[in-house]
Amino acid sequence: MVSKTCEYAIRAMLFVAQKSKSKTKVGVKQIAKAIDSPEPFIAKILQDLGKKGLVLSAKGPTGGFYLDNAGLKKSLADIVNAIDGDKLFTGCGLGLKSCSAKMPCPVHDEFVVVRKQIKAMMQNAKLGDYNTSLELGEKYLKR
Amino acid sequence: MVSKTCEYAIRAMLFVAQKSKSKTKVGVKQIAKAIDSPEPFIAKILQDLGKKGLVLSAKGPTGGFYLDNAGLKKSLADIVNAIDGDKLFTGCGLGLKSCSAKMPCPVHDEFVVVRKQIKAMMQNAKLGDYNTSLELGEKYLKR
DNA sequence: AAAGTAGAAGAGTTTAAACTCTTTTATTAC
DNA sequence: GTAATAAAAGAGTTTAAACTCTTCTACTTT
Ligand code: FES
Ligand code: FES
Numbered sequence: 210m211v212s213k214t215c216e217y218a219i220r221a222m223l224f225v226a227q228k229s230k231s232k233t234k235v236g237v238k239q240i241a242k243a244i245d246s247p248e249p250f251i252a253k254i255l256q257d258l259g260k261k262g263l264v265l266s267a268k269g270p271t272g273g274f275y276l277d278n279a280g281l282k283k284s285l286a287d288i289v290n291a292i293d294g295d296k297l298f299t300g301c302g303l304g305l306k307s308c309s310a311k312m313p314c315p316v317h318d319e320f321v322v323v324r325k326q327i328k329a330m331m332q333n334a335k336l337g338d339y340n341t342s343l344e345l346g347e348k349y350l351k352r
Numbered sequence: 353m354v355s356k357t358c359e360y361a362i363r364a365m366l367f368v369a370q371k372s373k374s375k376t377k378v379g380v381k382q383i384a385k386a387i388d389s390p391e392p393f394i395a396k397i398l399q400d401l402g403k404k405g406l407v408l409s410a411k412g413p414t415g416g417f418y419l420d421n422a423g424l425k426k427s428l429a430d431i432v433n434a435i436d437g438d439k440l441f442t443g444c445g446l447g448l449k450s451c452s453a454k455m456p457c458p459v460h461d462e463f464v465v466v467r468k469q470i471k472a473m474m475q476n477a478k479l480g481d482y483n484t485s486l487e488l489g490e491k492y493l494k495r
Numbered sequence: 496a497a498a499g500t501a502g503a504a505g506a507g508t509t510t511a512a513a514c515t516c517t518t519t520t521a522t523t524a525c
Numbered sequence: 526g527t528a529a530t531a532a533a534a535g536a537g538t539t540t541a542a543a544c545t546c547t548t549c550t551a552c553t554t555t
Contacts, residue, residue, distance in 0.1 A: 236532085252532075252533090253534095259533090260533095268532050270529065270530045271530085271531095272530070272531050
């Protein structure tokens, strides 16, 4: 569905979002622990997301990653797009070079519907939306 | 969504299905051409599917791959399952070790809905269902 | 029986994703 | 200013998917 890199990214961002609500910055070490991911790898991913303007960071002691109010309003679709590109949202389900209604693959009609739903779901899910349920321990970022 | 191997497999099987309707067997060369895939690679995949009972084959001149009536009734979900396993149908959308309602990831509730739809769509799509539209040139297996 | 065709099988290569390590640079606390 | 902290940057390794090549075996036509 999405790449592993992208899964890590989403989980990391949800964690950062949660902490950002209380204005705290979090270091890579803490993030890696919270989402159970390889520390240097998540560092890379977050750097990349930082460059693309999806997360803010501060160096030095008390530094770390954080989100402002605009960042908390970004959607999961934004993260997926930044990392995996838009293949999931616009690509053909059977791997044809491009998806088009003019030369559709056999599953095109059905696939378009599903794809639209995935997109809607991800666009609707904002990073800040899960803070409460995460804090209450109703939702988990690792197993 | 599904692996490239799986995409090739589905396209190949749809082509074999189409030809099987008129009781003709098709060789690897012909299949590779029809779906625009590397010939030795699709050979491998079809061998694998043959071993798993999803496609029949005959050796020698006039030989090739074909499907019987039972085979034509297999669904795309069967193909996906044989090649990618059931990760797509049962796995967690954020990559947690397993998906469970007891310890759900933040997107679990929404994801379960989408996943169910993907599964339904693929279970509903039978290999034999597309023969007519493929023959009429309404649907395509390559671009 | 011989020749030709086509699948079966297995080893091998390539490529890209996933993951790691090391060095550098910026920032802040003291 | 110095030391500690943490991100930035880039090179490097590992692993698995994607793809290829070669050899072997079975079958069918003539
Ligand atoms: S052409 Fe395959 S999904 Fe649109
Ligand atoms: S736990 Fe993530 S989808 Fe169910």
